[in-house]
Amino acid sequence: MSRNRFEGSELLHAYVDGELKPEERLRVEQWLETHPDDARRVTEWQKQNQGINNLFAPKADEPIPEYFSPPSKPQHILSDNRTSASILSRIAASFLILAIGIAGGWFGRDYLKNITIDRTATIATKQNFPQPAMEAHWIYTPEVRHPVEVEKNEQDHLAKWLSYRLETPLTIPDLSAQGFDLMGGRLLPSQTGPAAQFMYESKAGSRITLYLTKSFNDEKGETGFQFKQAESTRAFYWYNGALGYAVIGDIKRNELLEIVNDVYQQL
């Protein structure tokens, strides 16, 4: 191609996206050395590319749900005459499979919900969202050797991983101003899919947890803080957008509220 394939800023984009031949690349690099504004744009775009991959690339590594396997055997497609019929039947079959999958999913979901509601009438309702959060708090905070699944030295990975599982970018709040240092976090099951728990510890060894899960309500509204107490354990919880949040600790209510405010500011 001619050397004018790309012009002006197009050349910079092409450089970022690896579209240039070696000699063109060299020319751009020389240009960037003396043009800091353009160099800054290039860095910014490279950063965007990297960010896009950080956000979405892991999706391709997921196992493929079974219903995607093309529902056919090679013979079905051989002769032209039979092609349309066999494709139609295969499409019909795949729709059917999909429909069964969806229906099964829906009915199964209701079924599961009913069971849970029956067994533990209080847990499944939205108002009792802090219950599983408190249970997770009780189970993991006494742990000496394995309080968290991923420790704070892998904080980057932790945030990325849990953001990915909850399908929402998560921020891990820094509570050191409140005297609590991050220990790490873990992935948990919940009524609405994956949930995340982050654990913090004070110098005195008191532990608090932040629990996040996908919100039950579809309206994606925002609620005020709500409070729940069981024995000495106190929890503030609220909904914001796609997520429900709970902050739990065995500390005084006003101390906990301060932390909650801090968490809310940072999220």
Added chain:
Amino acid sequence: MDEFLDQLTKSIPFLRRYAYALVKDSSKADDLVQDCLERSLAKRDQWKGDGSLKSWLYRILSNIHLNHYRQNQTNPLHFPAELTERTPLVPDTDTTSHQLSHLYLRDLDKGITQLPDEQKQVLLLIALEGLSYSEVSAITQVPLGTVMSRLSRARETLRKSTAISSSKKVPPIRRIK
């Protein structure tokens, strides 16, 4: 072996990634991929076997996305808007770091969601799916110049939507990852 089905199956992970980045909802994304696969099976004889099957599938998926999934969702903002404005502006000191701050990723994510679909497709096909400009031009069926201008506009929008978090100095104890 049926080469078509073989290649089709191999493309599924990439289609799912692309679809997810477009609609940001796992089940919607899988519906989109499912639609795409069904349509490709139905139109199988239209595939000449000359171009790559993957590109053809990207094209089908992109079309379905434009025709059926176009912004009928209300903006799925995960975070209240004031939070992005709260962040103080501090001169950048950390451009060399390859660790992208979580604030940056959050703003980038939000920025991508708000891009017009045509720009979003072009950007994702290039930056995420790693396709060349000419492949993207074939997939989106617009001239190369249009691909480039969409790409350029998308990147400029994202630069603005991440301008605050991008220039935010990361505190010594990293609270955002």
